[in-house]
Amino acid sequence: MSHPVHRSLVSVDQLQALMASPTPPLVVDVRFDLADTGAGERAFAAAHLPGAFYLHLDRDLSGPKQVGEHFRGRHPLPEREAFAATLRSLGLRHGQQLIAYDAADGMYAARLWWMLRWLGHDAVAVLDGGFAAWQQAGAGTSAAPSPRPPEGDFALGEALEQPLSAQELFGQLGRVRLIDARAAERFRGEVEPLDKQAGHIPGASNRFFKGNLTPEGRFKPADQLRAEFLAVLGSFDSADTVHQCGSGVTACHNLLAMHHAGLTGSRLYPGSWSEWSAQPRLPLAKG
Template identity: 45%
Template sequence: MPYTLLISVPELQELLHTHQRLMVFDCSFDLATPSRGLAVYQHEHIPGAVHADLDLNLSARHGAPGPGGVLVAGAADSPCSGGRHPLPNRERFAMWLSAIGLANDMQAVVYDRNGGNYCGRLWWMLKWLGHDAVAVLDGGLQAWQAAGGALASGDEPGHFQTNFEIREPLRRLVDAQQVWQRLHQPGQTVLDARAAPRYRGEIEPLDPVAGHIPGALNRPFSDNLGADGRFKPAAQLRAEFEQLLAGRDPASVVHQCGSGVSAIPNLLAMEIAGYPPTALYAGSWSDWCSDPARPVERG
């Protein structure tokens, strides 16, 4: 059976030891210094891992070529969302996956050094392309190191190009118009993953407007992790989400954050807790606040 949510370090070690059809992705990133993601990957990573850059490979921006020379981002990319990290269209993203050698019959494992914040983006995007066999390494590189896992440095050798095929999406994407039309309706519960001061509008370091989508609930994405950096047990996550939702229908949840990245740990945590997949507003606050006609709430 494929791993579709989380994978532990021993489970990943077993897959590597038995030479399964597998590709590991290092998604480490730094919003303040975007080039640092590649630098820390080159310094040390799980042997064989491919680097996936949030800006260059997982977003429609900059027009820079990714591995294999494939143009994954830029104006010609016809992004599938707005905001600071717009989703590339599925066809361009599939081109990058083909260029780095991911095939439809492979298990994908994603990790970072950032509490699952950035690797969650790739986990969701692969689901969005219909690839269910993708799992987040629980605890990230820190858990791998703590278990004595081997490390490599530099860049990894290239892989043979594949023909990755897009299939029916396994996760749901919504846009600003859909969110706006359903504000304050029982069929939609917006869940904001940003830190509480940003949610309340007390500070806003990244976007031109402070505040949140009216009626949104707040659950900072870091609340999903225990002190060991791993996701909390399913029963604990379930209890926390039940308390937060306070009787609202879990199926009505739409996840958002600043730019659609740190919302994913909440979405993943709900699935770990046993809820069916919920929706993502990928443009998130950076997209919402770009239109002054859209309402803003503070406090």
């Protein structure tokens, strides 16, 4: 029996059924810790979903960091073809279902979800509840390295998600609904642990990405997410919405939540606050 394509979230039960099917998904572990960039790899080596492969936020889900006037934020996007080659090396085939998971409420898995869609691949979803949900369900893990399959035939398609540059966003301020996924105290500019200056992009609204989750760490029901985001959008359409955060990672969580809620067409500003706040000519706001 063929399984439906999953395009936003999957449950543990759904993933187990997919893994047992004749056409199993590619499962990718993107556990990471911004404060200890090797922690995810160590956790993967100790225990991971059977058959999963590991991708690293800094090395694989980001391009080289630039400095000076070419700085594009702490986690700039890699070149599309370079990332497509990374996925082929994991065996990704055209149309194959890919499932991403992490141990951080979906924040890194959502980045991978967005990036697959950016490459034109829509058969991608995030494991709801991540590694913790898998363990809580009593599903098995492995510490053995997954055997590398033959190189996949995945090829770039028409992008299903569109990034926005700082210059493009500056030209559209006031004409788009800009949603900032950072914690409220960072948005208000009371603290700034990571970037050059504190504050936010003028006109932005704050929707902390963890607002998409239940207390148990699962995504809220689609209808509830839809109502909450419509309240943030106000008179704006989802297609006139731009998402940002600190460095283009947690913003993808809001994009995933909106997509799950049927609100599509929003765009990502990948450079986010880390790029914006480093540009002396760009305006800043606080409060």
